Amino acid sequence: MPILEKISQLSQARHWTDSIPLEFHYTAGVAGEEFRRELKKNGRFLASKCAKCKSSYVPARMFCPTCFIEMKETRTIEEAGYVYSYTTVNRNRTGDPSEPVTIALIRFEGVKGGIVHKLNINESGRVTFGMKVVPMLKDMAERTGALTDILAFKAA
Numbered sequence: 597m598p599i600l601e602k603i604s605q606l607s608q609a610r611h612w613t614d615s616i617p618l619e620f621h622y623t624a625g626v627a628g629e630e631f632r633r634e635l636k637k638n639g640r641f642l643a644s645k646c647a648k649c650k651s652s653y654v655p656a657r658m659f660c661p662t663c664f665i666e667m668k669e670t671r672t673i674e675e676a677g678y679v680y681s682y683t684t685v686n687r688n689r690t691g692d693p694s695e696p697v698t699i700a701l702i703r704f705e706g707v708k709g710g711i712v713h714k715l716n717i718n719e720s721g722r723v724t725f726g727m728k729v730v731p732m733l734k735d736m737a738e739r740t741g742a743l744t745d746i747l748a749f750k751a752a
């Protein structure tokens with residue numbers, strides 16, 4: 597029965613269980629791919645800059661959310677980030693107790709957005725808002741262009 601035909605009697609309805617093999621590829625988009633390439637090749641974060649409002653955004657993105665125009669200019673972030681917010685998690689994804697992990701939102705002076713990542717700090721009491729941090733990167737040969745190329749952020 598073609599999908600556009602309607603069932604007129606309930607006895608025509610059929611049910612079966614099967615599986616459909618699906619494969620898909622997801623891209624990070626034009627700006628996302630540039631961001632990932634810069635992280636993989638040079639271990640730096642790429643920000644995009646709006647020509648109209650002069651705002652910069654990390655991770656790099658194609659359009660300014662304020663001006664709704666394409667951002668063609670990019671720049672790499674050379675300076676250390678800072679801890680904008682953080683929390684310590686002592687449960688895993690299934691809710692079972694686990695080793696505490698401190699997760700932070702890392703922002704950069706003069707740049708909107710930020711990177712959420714692990715902090716390589718053993719005691720959460722040692723973390724302070726605004727503390728300067730730098731990424732700890734995997735060796736270049738091991739990097740894939742994903743945020744997991746960063747092992748964690750550590751105090752600068």
Ligand SMILES: [Zn+2]
Nearest residue numbers: 646649660663
């Ligand atoms: Zn703008």
